[in-house]
Amino acid sequence: MNGVPRLDLTHFQAFLLFAVVISVAFGFLGRRRPKDRVKYILWSLFLFLLVGIGVGWAMFPFSR
Amino acid sequence: MTPAPLAREVASPRESRAVAFGIAGWLLPGLGHALQMMWGRALVVFLAVGLLVFAGASMKGNVFTRQGSDAFDKLGYIADLGTGSFYLFARAIETNGADVSHADGDYGTRLLATAGVLNLLAALHAYEAARGHKS
Numbered sequence: 001m002n003g004v005p006r007l008d009l010t011h012f013q014a015f016l017l018f019a020v021v022i023s024v025a026f027g028f029l030g031r032r033r034p035k036d037r038v039k040y041i042l043w044s045l046f047l048f049l050l051v052g053i054g055v056g057w058a059m060f061p062f063s064r
Numbered sequence: 065m066t067p068a069p070l071a072r073e074v075a076s077p078r079e080s081r082a083v084a085f086g087i088a089g090w091l092l093p094g095l096g097h098a099l100q101m102m103w104g105r106a107l108v109v110f111l112a113v114g115l116l117v118f119a120g121a122s123m124k125g126n127v128f129t130r131q132g133s134d135a136f137d138k139l140g141y142i143a144d145l146g147t148g149s150f151y152l153f154a155r156a157i158e159t160n161g162a163d164v165s166h167a168d169g170d171y172g173t174r175l176l177a178t179a180g181v182l183n184l185l186a187a188l189h190a191y192e193a194a195r196g197h198k199s
Contacts, residue, residue, distance in 0.1 A: 004118075004122050004157045005122070006123070007119060007168070008123075009119075009123065009171070014123070014171040014175070017115075017119060018174075018178065021112045021116055022178070024112065025109060025186070028105050028109075029105060029108075029185070029186060029189050
């Protein structure tokens with residue numbers, strides 16, 4: 001099999017991909033009822049984004 | 065009167081089945097849930113692990129081998145092995161080798177490790193569900 005073309009993602013795109021995939025997987029594994037799953041997915045996605053962007057902002061002064 | 069069977073004797077076949085589901089889930093992401101007719105979970109685990117492995121390898125992340133030089137390489141190898149058969153898929157599509165000189169290559173390494181750990185978690189969930197400890 002030949003190598004696939006390189007996938008170029010920005011920092012934010014890679015972070016978003018990670019957050020969405022993990023949130024959906026956690027939602028399906030952790031909850032049984034569809035309504036509970038949707039709530040769990042949205043809540044964990046929100047927390048992923050909040051913490052990721054928050055840590056990014058907190059590190060910004062030390063990045064240069 | 066016949067004595068009641070010990071709990072361990074009754075639980076043993078169920079425990080063996082649970083271990084088999086856990087191992088199946090590790091070998092092929094989602095299979096442990098599919099064997100228990102949990103189709104939604106099986107599909108999501110399969111797609112999530114597959115997508116993370118594909119993205120990680122396409123971003124030229126490091127797919128660790130057992131010839132790791134230090135403890136981090138060995139830990140990375142264990143995490144990558146967590147994807148089961150998808151580890152071979154990652155090796156197959158990353159024929160040109162890793163390139164972690166760019167940030168996205170480094171992210172790819174993390175996505176591959178995440179896929180492995182997520183699959184181990186899903187396999188553990190399948191095992192626990194088969195034991196009746198998870199719904």
